[in-house]
Amino acid sequence: MKSKGNGFRIYAILYLGFLYAPIVLLPIFAFNNSTVISFPLVGFTTQWFQALVTDTSLLLAVRHSLIVAVSVSILATTFGVFAARATTRYKFPGKGGLMGMIMLPLVLPDIIIAVALLGAITNILGMKLSLITVIFGHTLIATPFTIAILNSAFQSLDRSLEEAAYDLGETKISTFRLIILPLVMPGIISAMLIAFTISLDEYIIAAFLSGTEATLPVYIFSQFRFPQRVPVIMALGTILVCLSIVLLTVAEYFRRRGIAKAGGKSSGGFL
Amino acid sequence: MTSSPAAAAPTPKAKRPLIELRDIEKYYGDYYALRKITTDIREGEFFSLLGPSGCGKTTLLRCIAGFEELSGGNLLIDGKDMEGVSANHRPTNMVFQSYAIFPHLTVEENVGFGLRREKATKEDKARRVAEALEMVGLKGYGKRAAHALSGGQRQRVALARALILKPKVLLLDEPLSALDKKMREQMQSELRKLQRQVGITFILVTHDQEEALIMSDRIAVMFDGVIAQLDSPERLYRRPVSRKVAEFIGIMNFLPATVTGTEGGQIQLEVAGLGAIAIDAEQCPGAVKTGEASVGFRPETMTVLFEGDPEPTRGKIAGGEVEEVVYFGDMSYYDVKLDGVEKPVQISMRNVVGRPVLGRGARIRIAWEAGALVLFC
Amino acid sequence: MTKRKFLGSEAANGLLMLSPTAIYSIVVMAAPLIAVLLFSFMTPGYLKVIWTPTLDNYAKVLSDPIYQVLLGRSLVMAATVTAVTVLTAFPIAYFISFIVSPEKKSLWLFLITIPFWTSYLIRVFLWKVILGYNGVINEAFMGLGIIHQPMTFLLYNMNSVVLTLAHSYAPFAILPIFVALEKIDRSLLEAGQDLGESRIMTFIRVTLPLAMSGVVASVLIVFIPTVGDYVTPTLVGGSSGQMIANVIQLQYFKLGNYPVGSAVSIAAMGVVTVISVIFVFANRRFMRGPQ
Ligand SMILES: Nc1ncnc2c1ncn2[C@@H]1O[C@H](COP(=O)(O)OP(=O)(O)OP(=O)(O)O)[C@@H](O)[C@H]1O
Ligand SMILES: [Mg+2]
Numbered sequence: 045m046k047s048k049g050n051g052f053r054i055y056a057i058l059y060l061g062f063l064y065a066p067i068v069l070l071p072i073f074a075f076n077n078s079t080v081i082s083f084p085l086v087g088f089t090t091q092w093f094q095a096l097v098t099d100t101s102l103l104l105a106v107r108h109s110l111i112v113a114v115s116v117s118i119l120a121t122t123f124g125v126f127a128a129r130a131t132t133r134y135k136f137p138g139k140g141g142l143m144g145m146i147m148l149p150l151v152l153p154d155i156i157i158a159v160a161l162l163g164a165i166t167n168i169l170g171m172k173l174s175l176i177t178v179i180f181g182h183t184l185i186a187t188p189f190t191i192a193i194l195n196s197a198f199q200s201l202d203r204s205l206e207e208a209a210y211d212l213g214e215t216k217i218s219t220f221r222l223i224i225l226p227l228v229m230p231g232i233i234s235a236m237l238i239a240f241t242i243s244l245d246e247y248i249i250a251a252f253l254s255g256t257e258a259t260l261p262v263y264i265f266s267q268f269r270f271p272q273r274v275p276v277i278m279a280l281g282t283i284l285v286c287l288s289i290v291l292l293t294v295a296e297y298f299r300r301r302g303i304a305k306a307g308g309k310s311s312g313g314f315l
Numbered sequence: 316m317t318s319s320p321a322a323a324a325p326t327p328k329a330k331r332p333l334i335e336l337r338d339i340e341k342y343y344g345d346y347y348a349l350r351k352i353t354t355d356i357r358e359g360e361f362f363s364l365l366g367p368s369g370c371g372k373t374t375l376l377r378c379i380a381g382f383e384e385l386s387g388g389n390l391l392i393d394g395k396d397m398e399g400v401s402a403n404h405r406p407t408n409m410v411f412q413s414y415a416i417f418p419h420l421t422v423e424e425n426v427g428f429g430l431r432r433e434k435a436t437k438e439d440k441a442r443r444v445a446e447a448l449e450m451v452g453l454k455g456y457g458k459r460a461a462h463a464l465s466g467g468q469r470q471r472v473a474l475a476r477a478l479i480l481k482p483k484v485l486l487l488d489e490p491l492s493a494l495d496k497k498m499r500e501q502m503q504s505e506l507r508k509l510q511r512q513v514g515i516t517f518i519l520v521t522h523d524q525e526e527a528l529i530m531s532d533r534i535a536v537m538f539d540g541v542i543a544q545l546d547s548p549e550r551l552y553r554r555p556v557s558r559k560v561a562e563f564i565g566i567m568n569f570l571p572a573t574v575t576g577t578e579g580g581q582i583q584l585e586v587a588g589l590g591a592i593a594i595d596a597e598q599c600p601g602a603v604k605t606g607e608a609s610v611g612f613r614p615e616t617m618t619v620l621f622e623g624d625p626e627p628t629r630g631k632i633a634g635g636e637v638e639e640v641v642y643f644g645d646m647s648y649y650d651v652k653l654d655g656v657e658k659p660v661q662i663s664m665r666n667v668v669g670r671p672v673l674g675r676g677a678r679i680r681i682a683w684e685a686g687a688l689v690l691f692c
Numbered sequence: 693m694t695k696r697k698f699l700g701s702e703a704a705n706g707l708l709m710l711s712p713t714a715i716y717s718i719v720v721m722a723a724p725l726i727a728v729l730l731f732s733f734m735t736p737g738y739l740k741v742i743w744t745p746t747l748d749n750y751a752k753v754l755s756d757p758i759y760q761v762l763l764g765r766s767l768v769m770a771a772t773v774t775a776v777t778v779l780t781a782f783p784i785a786y787f788i789s790f791i792v793s794p795e796k797k798s799l800w801l802f803l804i805t806i807p808f809w810t811s812y813l814i815r816v817f818l819w820k821v822i823l824g825y826n827g828v829i830n831e832a833f834m835g836l837g838i839i840h841q842p843m844t845f846l847l848y849n850m851n852s853v854v855l856t857l858a859h860s861y862a863p864f865a866i867l868p869i870f871v872a873l874e875k876i877d878r879s880l881l882e883a884g885q886d887l888g889e890s891r892i893m894t895f896i897r898v899t900l901p902l903a904m905s906g907v908v909a910s911v912l913i914v915f916i917p918t919v920g921d922y923v924t925p926t927l928v929g930g931s932s933g934q935m936i937a938n939v940i941q942l943q944y945f946k947l948g949n950y951p952v953g954s955a956v957s958i959a960a961m962g963v964v965t966v967i968s969v970i971f972v973f974a975n976r977r978f979m980r981g982p983q
Pocket of ligand 2: 372373374
């Protein structure tokens, strides 16, 4: 431990500094009374936060993002439950290949997913771009994350618990409702929160597929062109970061509670 | 639980087969796990499945419970073919090795879990739960969270939860293996008492031969997907049908022998170290044939004669030399080289006051009886 | 030998259970990807595809040097980002796995993943603020009198792109390595030292080979998506920030030329796949065992 550990510890703390540097700056500029984002700071203001509430196109983008994120969290988690249950409980041919395909978006560049969906939607399905098409794309990329979380929830579920309920006269469906669902519920909540966060933050797919209905990241990107709008974005970012941290903390809490509840132990994080 | 009208039939209780296994087969893919098992399990008996790891005990139990589908053969419970009857509709209940206590429910909710579908008043159900808890010695534990219980308590909850439904058969898969030695011994006698009290057929899976001997009315010894012997504990110990069964249950010494002839219910043998003898045909539980064979005996069936011991009135005397002695407190175990036999045999003697423990190299005399021998051809 | 029915069997139940997710993935991902492949062989029309097969798109992509330059630049950028990210991530994964006490591991992992979940665009933009001409670093160094002119090599070049992407992909690089390190039986390391190896040699001969499966996973999970990133290079890359993904975006989004955009996508994915396969193959001796 001693000296060797200390070297690593110093490095780890510097690394954390690197990871958190942008996030720490965010509130600083959000409350800085200047349209130019640079040092030295000028003075304290809350005007950028006030400007947020009166910006109608921003509010619309928030609305769009919330619609998408809520839908995605429900859809991706539902797909995640099916997949996690199937992989943890059953053995069947082609499982590896199918799971590989489902998890592929983890490594597939977002732009490829975006262009593929754009091409298929406009040229083959002849659908109009809208929030629905964004929901399709986001569900695709969020599902692997929900599967990863739900896998650990389903894995820590002792198979004999289901068999015991079945043995005591319940049907397969009531066993799912009475035993499995309550025990994996924390994992489900955690998966929903993660899917929500991913969707809320995703830019490339949303840019390609949202058509005229801009989501929040699409709106934010468009605002970078106007320097005078940047402080408002900083204020928005501050709120988003706080929201993300709250959501993640809640998600992590539920994930761990789920594992503890089912009698397991874990030191893993998300992913 | 459905109860068939056959339950009221006036068949003599102890003899009636409750579970009939007819050529039961089970494949896992290409693996042949159960190989045409045919046997009856009687009503009200404590039946054990004993065998080494991987022999198929759990598989057979799970087939009876309905968790595994048979690949072949028929399974009848109470005269009714169980084909197509799923686990939740069979008159069996299971105590799982891990106990499978629902961690999100209280003790009470766990025990009363199977009553959910019964049409009974709340008070009635609560009374039955309380009775079941009392029966397993957990009176007053009802409100506890299930995940806060000790191993022994979980075991009791699992028992109460299964017995409250008054199944025809209770299936137990190594229910004691997760407990420490002391707790295990206590639960062994409690389980046995409980079984007598409720009169339900218990089928216990275990790989612990001592446990099976202590608890069971009858034991089926399984190897590689077949039942090698089904007998009472006493017969299983005294008259194992094969060397394999004999070696699995307790310790048995083997001496090379030659069968020279059979006549009038007697078998003539030439046994290394013991000489020419005749034994009862009953002492060969397997098939008899002349020629090379081996003879087995348990360590406690031979007696080392000490200085001053009275000459035995029955039996014969053999000579030998102590090769090794292991002192065990209440017992001493001697490895003895019988005159004319290469491999030493083990003889156990109870240590009593005034009797010395012999040292290595001591010449000794050994008293033995032909009735204690088992012949394996 | 076994004459069991498929319906109601474990395999059927498993497939049935997986089918909603699998079908979704086929319809929304696999089918569109196949469509991209088809498009790449069709004739371009503005915002639509004319269904006449042709090889012109590939001819164009292969003959026009701009695509090769951009693809080459994307690959170099992604390779640099991957190298920097994985090399800096390894000590962190090692630290959390081997030095942090078990009860604090979750906290460290949580701390490392949090920045990843906060608005990506705003994070990239903030690096601009940190590295820019009037940025945090320049202001700070000038304030301290270390420099007198703002440093210009910080922003709008490859350095800033690499730094920003290394920041974005940090958790993706750390977690697989951490998982691989966690799986190492600690007694193996003691055995290594017991057999007379020094700490460093034990690390090289025991720990590193066993951690390689995690390193390979990290490399792929960072390399493949970064080849396709265009937001970060556009925002902080300056004139050198044009990447192959920008062309794809341009062809699809601005020019409405789906066939050429598809041909570029397929060509880029093909090259990336080949590189990844070669990389995995080169490391195959580490990939044995469960994965
Ligand atoms: N679901 C399964 N799929 C494939 N093979 C199985 C399955 N369940 C059991 N087996 C195999 O069938 C054989 C018998 O297993 P079983 O669990 O019945 O053994 P057991 O006698 O209970 O052993 P133990 O004392 O170890 O519990 C073993 O070789 C096992 O590997
Ligand atoms: Mg077993």
